[in-house]
Amino acid sequence: MKFLMTYVQSTKAPPTPERLAALGKFSQEMAASGVLLMTGGLQRPTKGTQLKLAGGKFTATDGPFAETKELIDGFALVQTKSREEAIELARRFMTVAGDGEGEILQVYEPGGGLPK
Amino acid sequence: MAPSDTHRAIHAIFRLDSARLIAGLTRIVRDVGIAEELAQDALVAALEQWPQSGVPDNPGAWLMACAKNRAINAWRRAKMLERKHGELAREADARADRAAVALEDAIDDDIGDDLLRLVFTACHPVLSTEARVALTLRLVAGLTTEEIARAFLVPEPTIAQRIVRAKRTLAEQKVPFEVPRGEELGQRLESVGSVIYLVFNEGYSATAGDDVMRPALCEDALRLGRILAGLVPREPEVHGLVALMELNASRSAARTTPSGDPVLLPDQNRGLWDWVQIERGLAALARAEALGSAGGPYFLQASIAACHARARAPGDTDWARIASLYGELAALTPSPVVELNRAVAVSMAEGPEAGLALIDGLKEEPLLKSYHLLPSARADLLARLGRMREASAEFERAASLARNVRQRERLLERAAACAEAARASR
Numbered sequence: 376m377k378f379l380m381t382y383v384q385s386t387k388a389p390p391t392p393e394r395l396a397a398l399g400k401f402s403q404e405m406a407a408s409g410v411l412l413m414t415g416g417l418q419r420p421t422k423g424t425q426l427k428l429a430g431g432k433f434t435a436t437d438g439p440f441a442e443t444k445e446l447i448d449g450f451a452l453v454q455t456k457s458r459e460e461a462i463e464l465a466r467r468f469m470t471v472a473g474d475g476e477g478e479i480l481q482v483y484e485p486g487g488g489l490p491k
Numbered sequence: 492m493a494p495s496d497t498h499r500a501i502h503a504i505f506r507l508d509s510a511r512l513i514a515g516l517t518r519i520v521r522d523v524g525i526a527e528e529l530a531q532d533a534l535v536a537a538l539e540q541w542p543q544s545g546v547p548d549n550p551g552a553w554l555m556a557c558a559k560n561r562a563i564n565a566w567r568r569a570k571m572l573e574r575k576h577g578e579l580a581r582e583a584d585a586r587a588d589r590a591a592v593a594l595e596d597a598i599d600d601d602i603g604d605d606l607l608r609l610v611f612t613a614c615h616p617v618l619s620t621e622a623r624v625a626l627t628l629r630l631v632a633g634l635t636t637e638e639i640a641r642a643f644l645v646p647e648p649t650i651a652q653r654i655v656r657a658k659r660t661l662a663e664q665k666v667p668f669e670v671p672r673g674e675e676l677g678q679r680l681e682s683v684g685s686v687i688y689l690v691f692n693e694g695y696s697a698t699a700g701d702d703v704m705r706p707a708l709c710e711d712a713l714r715l716g717r718i719l720a721g722l723v724p725r726e727p728e729v730h731g732l733v734a735l736m737e738l739n740a741s742r743s744a745a746r747t748t749p750s751g752d753p754v755l756l757p758d759q760n761r762g763l764w765d766w767v768q769i770e771r772g773l774a775a776l777a778r779a780e781a782l783g784s785a786g787g788p789y790f791l792q793a794s795i796a797a798c799h800a801r802a803r804a805p806g807d808t809d810w811a812r813i814a815s816l817y818g819e820l821a822a823l824t825p826s827p828v829v830e831l832n833r834a835v836a837v838s839m840a841e842g843p844e845a846g847l848a849l850i851d852g853l854k855e856e857p858l859l860k861s862y863h864l865l866p867s868a869r870a871d872l873l874a875r876l877g878r879m880r881e882a883s884a885e886f887e888r889a890a891s892l893a894r895n896v897r898q899r900e901r902l903l904e905r906a907a908a909c910a911e912a913a914r915a916s917r
Binding site: 376406407408409410412413452454455456457459460462463464466470484 | 502546548550710716718721744767771
């Protein structure tokens with residue numbers, strides 16, 4: 376089964392070179408263990424564009440904050456045998472990445488990969 | 492968390508680390524059976540302690556240290572026994588010291604090599620194919636015997652016994668815990684690759700209503716393949732195998748209707764293909780190519796799958812390239828099934844007459860005598876040539892050979908449609 380993980384760090388400071396190196400090493404290990412399908416950084420969600428369709432009317436509103444340009448949050452698509460395994464991967468990632476918050480969403484796969 | 496949730500979480504953590512744990516321990520104790528027991532002991536200790544103490548920051552290191560202590564204690568007991576006998580005491584002392592040093596080293600070492608040794612050991616040619624599959628899933632993929640049994644539709648004691656026997660065989664035959672070198676490496680990698688591909692195909696052939704453990708075998712095989720590619724990154728055929736599995740797996744969601752009927756490649760909704768997985772497959776194929784792939788069987792099959800994956804619509808498919816790749820594959824691993832596929836590709840590239848000529852050359856092939864895809868492919872081409880009466884008869888023959896009820900129904904429908912068209916044109 377596949378899970379999408381997202382992570383938003385709570386600090387306002389950009390990551391130190393040491394932390395970036397540790398994160399790079401971690402991603403490499405995850406890829407080598409065959410669980411990581413895709414990963415990437417995201418510009419702060421506050422910089423994102425909010426979308427809405429209400430009553431057939433579509434609106435797109437740009438995020439309001441500009442001062443957090445260098446900050447990058449992350450996402451990863453992983454393939455594991457259970458939700459528990461995905462949670463453990465997220466725990467390990469966050470231990471390396473530092474304080475923050477995240478979410479795990481299971482990818483819907485028709486015809487298979489459904490939880491027991 | 493309820494205790495059962497905590498235990499599930501601990502089992503999940505253990506699964507992530509168990510292969511490396513067993514690999515590191517095997518290097519020290521030189522016996523996969525003993526190493527696995529030590530790892531299991533560490534799991535039991537974790538199940539006892541972590542619910543109270545919490546999960547340690549580095550669970551892998553905790554489990555390794557715990558298993559190491561068990562191993563040292565076992566050695567101490569053995570040493571004391573030998574002392575009691577008053578013989579070999581000094582030798583035993585030295586051995587215990589060496590073992591302790593080796594245990595310390597094992598924690599700090601990069602254990603990538605150990606994992607590779609474990610993979611080669613589990614897929615060793617002294618074992619039967621069935622034993623290699625069970626042992627690899629157990630030791631490297633971290634599946635339980637129950638999960639393996641459910642996936643292969645075999646009673647659990649059968650799998651348990653298979654694994655016990657395999658470990659005994661490895662010990663009796665004194666199979667060294669090592670990465671083979673030189674010419675042997677290629678052959679042994681083939682053995683590993685075929686075990687992984689067999690696991691993948693077992694999962695790929697699962698049908699609706701099967702236990703969820705069966706389709707999950709595809710994911711297990713992919714994980715094993717990706718691990719292997721990370722361990723031997725300079726082997727093009729390994730990347731070819733990963734590419735083949737990623738590309739085939741990318742079509743999973745489109746291969747069947749919600750009610751479980753198979754959907755053939757040209758009829759699949761390509762929007763349901765997993766494009767992230769296709770990208771991964773194409774990237775693995777490009778790596779194989781960059782490494783100067785000698786055109787091995789996995790590489791060729793992956794290249795064929797890539798031709799389909801690159802086509803956004805069935806009409807965009809590069810059939811000429813597919814036909815030529817099947818030609819290379821047939822030269823490498825001669826098989827009437829490959830020839831049949833080549834004939835179909837040729838018919839798409841050059842027209843139905845050219846395909847029909849090739850298929851007619853296969854009619855006497857004993858291996859295809861009861862293979863429904865031969866008459867059904869022939870029927871297809873006859874229909875495209877407007878020879879409806881012959882097409883109808885061939886579809887009927889195909890239906891009589893089909894093992895699957897749904898397939899048979901489909902073929903009979905096509906036979907009836909062709910017969911109808913023949914009557915209409917008269």
